Amino acid sequence: MSQPQSISRSKSLPQLRKRRIAFAFDIDGVIHTKGNVHPNARGTIGYLQQRGIPFIFLTNAGLRTEQARAEYIKQMLGLELKTSQFVQVHTPFLDLLPAYADKTVLAIGYRGDHIRDLAHAQGFEHVITPADLTVAYRDHYPRYCHFGHVPISEADRHYARPLPQNPPELRIHAILVYCEPDDPAWANCAFLIIDLLLSRHGRPGTRSELNDTPALPNRGYLQDHPPALHFCNLDPLPTSRDPDSQKLKPGAKPAMVRAMVAANPSHVQKRPYLWSHLKPQHQDLSFQILVEETFSALTGGASTNTLGMGKPFEVTFSYAERRLRKLAHDHDLAMRASDPVSLPREPLQTVYMIGDTADTDILGANTFRSRHGIEWKSVLVETGVYRRGEVPDFPPTAVQRGVGEAVEWALTESGNLEEADLTI
Numbered sequence: 574m575s576q577p578q579s580i581s582r583s584k585s586l587p588q589l590r591k592r593r594i595a596f597a598f599d600i601d602g603v604i605h606t607k608g609n610v611h612p613n614a615r616g617t618i619g620y621l622q623q624r625g626i627p628f629i630f631l632t633n634a635g636l637r638t639e640q641a642r643a644e645y646i647k648q649m650l651g652l653e654l655k656t657s658q659f660v661q662v663h664t665p666f667l668d669l670l671p672a673y674a675d676k677t678v679l680a681i682g683y684r685g686d687h688i689r690d691l692a693h694a695q696g697f698e699h700v701i702t703p704a705d706l707t708v709a710y711r712d713h714y715p716r717y718c719h720f721g722h723v724p725i726s727e728a729d730r731h732y733a734r735p736l737p738q739n740p741p742e743l744r745i746h747a748i749l750v751y752c753e754p755d756d757p758a759w760a761n762c763a764f765l766i767i768d769l770l771l772s773r774h775g776r777p778g779t780r781s782e783l784n785d786t787p788a789l790p791n792r793g794y795l796q797d798h799p800p801a802l803h804f805c806n807l808d809p810l811p812t813s814r815d816p817d818s819q820k821l822k823p824g825a826k827p828a829m830v831r832a833m834v835a836a837n838p839s840h841v842q843k844r845p846y847l848w849s850h851l852k853p854q855h856q857d858l859s860f861q862i863l864v865e866e867t868f869s870a871l872t873g874g875a876s877t878n879t880l881g882m883g884k885p886f887e888v889t890f891s892y893a894e895r896r897l898r899k900l901a902h903d904h905d906l907a908m909r910a911s912d913p914v915s916l917p918r919e920p921l922q923t924v925y926m927i928g929d930t931a932d933t934d935i936l937g938a939n940t941f942r943s944r945h946g947i948e949w950k951s952v953l954v955e956t957g958v959y960r961r962g963e964v965p966d967f968p969p970t971a972v973q974r975g976v977g978e979a980v981e982w983a984l985t986e987s988g989n990l991e992e993a994d995l996t997i
């Protein structure tokens with residue numbers, strides 16, 4: 574991997590072969606911090622818009638609809654932006670609609686109806702929540718805290734929707750984890766997921782007879798059509814909202830959870846609810862690791878086949894690239910419509926990921942391999958999590974001060990900078 578490089582502003586343009594480019598911008602720490610727009614952000618985004626250079630916002634934020642996120646940023650920047658230019662952490666769930674739009678999905682996240690509403694807004698028609706299951710099937714899914722069994726809360730009773738009286742009559746086709754469940758449901762949700770993974774056809778109260786069959790793949794686990802498990806990964810490390818909070822190295826949190834599994838095998842094997850007092854003080858990635866590691870411990874090493882999304886995962890970068898190619902295509906159609914004799918444009922060649930976090934923005938862009946031959950380059954900016962002088966855990970293609978400098982560098986590097994742009 575090449576070392577970070579920087580450019581010095583020059584009034585003479587190098588003669589570079591011009592490539593067709595696009596941009597993916599992280600939002601928090603790049604466009605704004607705590608609602609304060611960063612210098613040059615508005616001008617830079619507006620400039621790309623004027624020149625018809627495709628761009629999207631690619632954020633690990635979530636918990637609101639894409640429309641709401643777009644509206645928030647549009648108002649902040651004072652620019653007209655399309656909802657299709659926003660890819661949040663759970664936006665790739667939209668790809669699951671053909672399979673699950675009319676099937677029952679279990680949506681996991683904060684208590685109340687917020688996550689159910691979000692899943693409905695995305696297009697999932699039959700959404701149930703952990704509260705629905707624990708209220709309807711209280712004998713099958715007792716709730717625990719570290720003191721032992723706890724009664725169902727008033728909040729859960731309030732938000733729970735009715736389910737079939739007989740648990741196996743319900744079939745859950747997919748589990749969508751929108752974010753880490755909030756305390757105290759954390760451990761209960763983990764074991765609810767595990768219970769359904771062990772079931773036959775995703776039916777509560779059942780066990781697949783194929784489980785623990787060494788001759789079958791994955792020792793027979795997940796071979797009887799349990800729900801597909803999809804996880805969003807909100808930023809696992811401190812974000813630029815809280816850049817001065819205690820920093821954990823990448824991998825530290827999975828290691829902590831694995832250490833807890835190793836230190837408490839009897840809890841995992843016999844009294845899993847005791848996990849509820851081991852909730853680590855960090856976020857989603859550790860919940861995913863808890864589910865995977867506990868499932869592995871309970872099954873003698875079987876995998877959960879989890880599909881993760883959000884930066885730095887491949888699913889998200891693939892989704893983002895598809896959006897950028899579509900934006901480029903739409904732009905070309907509009908140009909042809911206004912000028913029918915114009916020549917068709919070449920396909921996208923390079924995407925620049927502009928971000929402030931090495932282990933999501935930079936790692937994801939560096940490791941993503943496009944199926945369309947598009948090269949992804951990464952630019953780390955100094956306006957968020959990353960601070961000047963630090964050695965990033967994952968080296969970017971370039972380090973630049975802020976979003977304006979990052980775009981100017983990319984335009985220069987790709988042969989797209991025009992004389993008039995030198996004042997960006």
Ligand SMILES: [Mg+2]
Nearest residue numbers: 599601602929
């Ligand atoms: Mg960021």
